[in-house]
Amino acid sequence: MPIDSTLLKDLNLRHECDVHLGPRTWYGVGGHALIVAHPSSVQQLSALAARCHDASVPVYVLGSGANLLVADQGVQGVVVCLDDPCFENIDINGSTVTVGAGFNLAKLVLETAKAGLGGLECLAGIPASVGGAVRMNAGGSFGDIGQAIRRVMVCGASGQVYYRDRDDLIFSYRKTNIVARYILEVEFELVREDPDELMRQVKEIFLYKKVSQPLADHSAGCAFKNPTDDAHIPDKKPPTAGQLIDRAGLKGLRIGGAEVSPRHANFIVAHPGCTANDILAVIERVQDQVSKRFGVVLEREVVVWP
Ligand SMILES: Cc1cc2nc3c(=O)[nH]c(=O)nc-3n(C[C@H](O)[C@H](O)[C@H](O)COP(=O)(O)OP(=O)(O)OC[C@H]3O[C@@H](n4cnc5c(N)ncnc54)[C@H](O)[C@@H]3O)c2cc1C
Structure with missing residues (x-):
């Protein structure tokens, strides 16, 4: 089934087609979604879920977009927003x-x-x-x-x-x-x-x-989870992800428009002209460097679509 308005036929659902998702996230970057749906009741959401499930259409649920990085190529699926007053x-x-x-x-x-x-x-x-x-x-x-x-x-x-x-x-x-x-x-x-x-x-x-945090910049908060005790670190209390990134000398690392915040090493911030690819490149570089320096694999906290 094509992922367009025909998918939602008979559901009587408020929706938008070919939507630029970047502005709906705190990062402000990323591509388009084929459909953004705004169900106006639990029943409508349930019917939408069933329809997408039966048609094997990928579904993404969008909150306020504060922990989200949408890839530059966007998402080939339906994005569901629970922004109707009923939710x-x-x-x-x-x-x-x-x-x-x-x-x-x-x-x-x-x-x-x-x-x-x-x-x-x-x-x-x-x-x-x-x-x-x-x-x-x-x-x-x-x-x-x-x-x-x-x-x-x-x-x-x-x-x-x-x-x-x-x-x-x-x-x-x-x-x-x-x-x-x-x-x-x-x-x-x-x-x-x-x-x-x-x-x-x-x-x-x-x-x-x-x-302590660059709250006014475009970011998704902490990019990485802090390592837990089961990570292979000799210290009793493992250093935080921010401390590891800082100790690896990566504060201020910049690729394109994406930068490891000089203020808080676990925040990757987006400057004007930044793309999702720039942010992904910084994420990869940080993971690579921290792994080489300390043998710790940093797990991403930010959710990446698709
Ligand atoms: C400046 C800044 C500071 C931050 N500080 C913190 C902090 O101190 N602590 C912290 O934990 N986080 C922090 N964050 C990250 C973010 O605020 C949290 O992760 C928050 O929970 C994201 O919520 P959201 O509604 O924006 O979710 P989104 O970013 O929209 O989505 C995040 C994930 O949740 C899923 N999701 C969203 N809504 C639903 C739903 N209704 N049902 C099912 N799945 C859903 C999405 O599909 C996605 O997988 C910070 C972010 C920023 C930008």
């Missing part, structure tokens, strides 16, 4: 907060802190949609999103919608055991705390990030 709902009931996958994470952090509900303040300063944050188990040294999750509504690749409960969810460093293609809604169990103290923590964490 941006929020319901606060006591200490339980239920929120759609398309909801903005920064807004959620502020709203819950102001309401005196603790557990998400550790995510201050992380650009994301809620769905993207769960997929990546976003977080940092202050905690991660997984720790506050009670239940997640998901949809499998072939369209079946179901819940995953806390008991059977595993969250680890930038990883979850949620294999379903679409994360639709998340239920958080938060803790009553003093709103002023929570807001103080949100501001403190945000300022810490603002000082």
